[in-house]
Structure formats: C-alpha cells, structure tokens
Amino acid sequence: MSNDNQSTYLQENRRYWNSVADWWAPRGEAAWQRREPVWGIWGVPESEVQLLPTSMQGLNAVELGCGTGYVGAWMARRGAVVTGIDLSERQLETARRLEADHGLGVTFVHGNAEATPFADASFDFAISEYGAALWCDPYLWLREASRILKPDGRLVFWTQHPFAYVTAPQDGSLSTERLERPYFGLRMMDWTAAAEDPGGMEFTLPLSGWFEALTAAGFVVERLLEPQAPATGPDEAFFVSRRWAQAYPSELAFVAHKPG
Numbered sequence: 136m137s138n139d140n141q142s143t144y145l146q147e148n149r150r151y152w153n154s155v156a157d158w159w160a161p162r163g164e165a166a167w168q169r170r171e172p173v174w175g176i177w178g179v180p181e182s183e184v185q186l187l188p189t190s191m192q193g194l195n196a197v198e199l200g201c202g203t204g205y206v207g208a209w210m211a212r213r214g215a216v217v218t219g220i221d222l223s224e225r226q227l228e229t230a231r232r233l234e235a236d237h238g239l240g241v242t243f244v245h246g247n248a249e250a251t252p253f254a255d256a257s258f259d260f261a262i263s264e265y266g267a268a269l270w271c272d273p274y275l276w277l278r279e280a281s282r283i284l285k286p287d288g289r290l291v292f293w294t295q296h297p298f299a300y301v302t303a304p305q306d307g308s309l310s311t312e313r314l315e316r317p318y319f320g321l322r323m324m325d326w327t328a329a330a331e332d333p334g335g336m337e338f339t340l341p342l343s344g345w346f347e348a349l350t351a352a353g354f355v356v357e358r359l360l361e362p363q364a365p366a367t368g369p370d371e372a373f374f375v376s377r378r379w380a381q382a383y384p385s386e387l388a389f390v391a392h393k394p395g
C-alpha cells in the first residue's frame with residue numbers, strides 16, 4: 136500500500152490500530168473460536184438479527200476493516216470464499232496467525248477500505264463490524280463497497296449509533312444523559328486529545344445522512360436495526376453503560392442491497 140497522499144485520519148488510524156493491536160489479539164482469538172456469531176459491543180447473537188445468510192456456499196465475501204478477521208472466519212465456516220482488508224499491519228499479523236491456526240482459507244490484504252485494490256463487481260457480500268463502518272469516511276467507503284459488489288450484492292454493517300456520539304464527552308469517557316454536541320453535522324470525531332484511550336478519528340452520520348450516503352452510493356436500504364443493550368450482562372461496554380444503552384441506542388446496523 137502506498138503511503139503517498141494519505142489523509143491525516145488514515146495516518147492517525149493506522150498508527151492507532153498498530154499501537155493497540157496487542158490488546159485486541161486475545162479478543163480476536165476468542166472470537167475466531169465461536170461457532171455462533173455475536174455482534175457489536177453487547178454480543179447480540181446472530182440468531183436474533185440474522186445478518187448472515189445461513190449458507191454462504193459459492194459466495195465471494197469481503198470484510199472491510201477486518202481487524203483480527205473473526206467475522207471473515209464466521210463467513211468462511213458458512214461456505215464463503217472470504218477476503219479481509221485492513222489498514223493496520225499489526226492487526227493483520229494477528230488475523231494471519233489465526234488463519235494459520237484455523238485453516239479456513241481466508242485471504243488478508245493490507246489496504247484502505249475507501250480505495251481497495253479489488254476489481255469492479257468482485258464480491259457478492261460485503262460486511263463491516265466497526266471496521267470501515269466506523270473508521271472510514273462514509274461517503275468514500277460506501278461508494279467503494281458499491282463498486283466492488285456485484286449487482287444484487289448485499290452490504291451489512293454494524294457500528295456506533297450517532298445518538299451515542301451526541302452524548303459522548305470529548306474526554307473519551309462514557310456517554311452521558313446530556314447533549315454534548317450537535318446531532319446535525321455529525322461526521323468525524325477526533326479522539327487524539329481524549330484523556331481516556333487517546334487516538335483515532337472515527338466517523339458517523341445522522342440517521343438521515345446514512346440513508347443519503349447509502350442511496351448516493353447506489354444502495355437500497357432493506358433494514359435498519361437499533362439493538363438495545365441486554366437486561367443483564369456487563370455494566371459497561373467501551374463507550375456506554377448498559378443502563379444508558381437500555382434507554383438509548385448505542386449501536387446501529389444497516390442491511391442494504393445493490394440493485395441488479
């Protein structure tokens with residue numbers, strides 16, 4: 136991957152993810168071993184949301200911002216031929232080590248999910264769980280996902296809900312019940328000066344913005360999910376408390392279709 140002309144957020148996100156890759160490795164190891172996929176910060180079971188086709192036999196699938204690659208592993212176990220792309224060399228080291236351990240045949244590529252090396256119409260299925268969906272500019276990565284999907288292809292992504300950003304203090308602490316910043320105009324969140332876990336620049340949009348960006352990229356939205364935190368479980372997860380996320384939406388997922 137060329138380093139030329141990379142935007143500030145690409146450089147920062149590559150640095151950040153290389154620096155935290157060791158912390159994420161044990162989570163990746165555990166997730167590769169799971170037979171039943173679970174999604175997001177609350178571990179929503181696949182049986183509740185049905186984001187993956189039960190059989191992916193014969194499908195070419197791509198994971199955009201694959202990290203340690205466990206979503207790719209889940210798709211490969213369902214029969215898909217899987218490629219994962221990620222900006223962080225260190226995250227890919229973990230992904231390749233776990234692929235060597237499990238032997239599922241997942242291919243990992245180093246690159247930017249906003250401008251991939253893949254040919255037009257290469258894939259039947261594209262997915263991102265907190266990968267491109269959080270760390271790439273929506274107006275760039277959605278257009279790229281549409282380009283590399285075949286007609287009739289499907290896109291699934293899961294990420295942080297814009298409401299959780301509206302209530303997120305700038306110091307990086309848990310979301311509050313106060314409005315900390317405007318909803319309209321949400322796009323990039325710069326966490327490099329945060330007191331807690333400093334580093335990284337994330338992206339989100341207001342819900343209407345997600346619909347607009349998906350439509351502009353040529354997708355038709357099939358489903359929007361706003362999963363609620365479970366009634367029992369850990370008291371907090373990453374950026375929110377469970378109590379908060381029982382009352383307000385911490386995450387969202389979209390399923391979209393590229394018309395044939």
Ligand SMILES: C[S@@+](CC[C@H](N)C(=O)[O-])C[C@H]1O[C@@H](n2cnc3c(N)ncnc32)[C@H](O)[C@@H]1O
Pocket residue numbers: 145148149152159199200201202203204206220221222223226246247248249264265266267270271
């Ligand atoms: C939270 S991980 C997502 C993977 C996995 N689902 C998980 O939750 O651990 C975020 C990943 O996005 C990757 N990433 C950030 N910016 C990216 C970009 N422009 N292109 C591809 N991957 C990117 C990071 O390197 C990191 O591995």
